[in-house]
Amino acid sequence: MADRIVELLKSNQELFDLYARKEEYGSSSLDQYGRFLAKNSRHGSVREPRVSRFLLENGFAPQYPEGRKFAVCLTHDTDLLKPESFAWLRLPKVSRRLLSKVSKKFETAWNYGRILEVEERYDAKSTFFFMALQRGDQDFNYSIDELQSEIGMISDRGWEIGLHGGHSAYVDLVQLSREKSRIEKVLGLNVVGYRNHYLKMKIPLTWRILRDAGFRYDSTLGYSETVGFRNGMAHPFKPFDLESGETVDILEIPLSVMDGTLYEYLGLDQPTAWTTSKEIIDQVENSRGVLTVLWHNTYMSGPKLELYERILGYCKDKGAWMTSGREVWKWWSSHDFLSQR
Secondary structure (H helix, E strand, O other), rough: OOHHHHHHHOOOHHHHHHHHHHHOOOOOOOOOOOOOOOOHOOOOOOOOOOOHHHOOOOOOOOOOHHHHHOOOEEEEOOOOOOOOHHHHOOOHHHHHHHHHHHHHOOOOOHHHHHHHHHHHHHHOOEEEOOOOOOOOOOOOOOOOHHHHHHHHHHHHHOOEEEEEEOOOOOOOOOHHHHHHHHHHHHHHOOOOOOHHHHHHHOOHHHHHHHHHHHHOOOOOOOOOOOOOOOOOOOOOOOOOOOOOOOOOOOOOOOOEEEHHHHHHOOOOOHHHHHHHHHOOOOOOOOOOOEEEEOOOOHHHHHHHHHHHHHHHHHHHHHOOOOEEHHHHHHHHOOOOEEEOO
């Protein structure tokens, strides 16, 4: 299916260039983290899935389990567990819970059971991306070795564990492979899903090394400073490498909506954050696509949690299939949604 999609898109050069992210090859228009910004794109609004619409008009017909119209890929990046102090992790769990009840000062992002309970209420599951850094690495905040019981609990209940790669992993196969080995040792299972810290990505190198490291899907492709569709796709896809002229054997599940984008980068108030999220959800539903949501564990309280639940409730009412990246990958990889012509 991937090669036929590429051939179909080549009939429209502008959309093909958008799909392949041609403008990012060798681009020097990067921010301080080495990221390509939406404002530097020549393709216009990223809030319209233009490539997906073209494909739908030309024989592309995605389907989902139980006849559902669209899917929602729910994800959580764990950057921090206790922003104030790594020493918090060394406290017994009972002590952490008691201190959290006594004072907001001790409230922690160690809240995985609560996240699972919330998602269960909406018949949803998700992917938790954990970092596997070592002390001394940039942005090291917790040791993956100390999370074995939490990771085991999440996995045993049917949610997915993925790798949240460190600052250099997206361009360094050796570092990427080390981090993958660490998290797999703790989990006791192969890890198939990936997202890089700060949404750092170098096209096409990142896709190549993810494939070479043994990952099956990535969910990094999105803009940190705005919501929408970075390559015009509201659907998972196999990336096309313009340098090799071949499709890369990894599934990209593009990111659509991130909590930090709404509240930090865009600086939206609660009502506008909702209407913005709803706009993207409706776009994906109308495209019979896959909405990928990133909600950090540190955003699971107060109004931010309320918005997450509102997204879940809205999508459930629409009959969406809300699941993990691994389940999306398995479904997408076992079906051909492009009619033969």
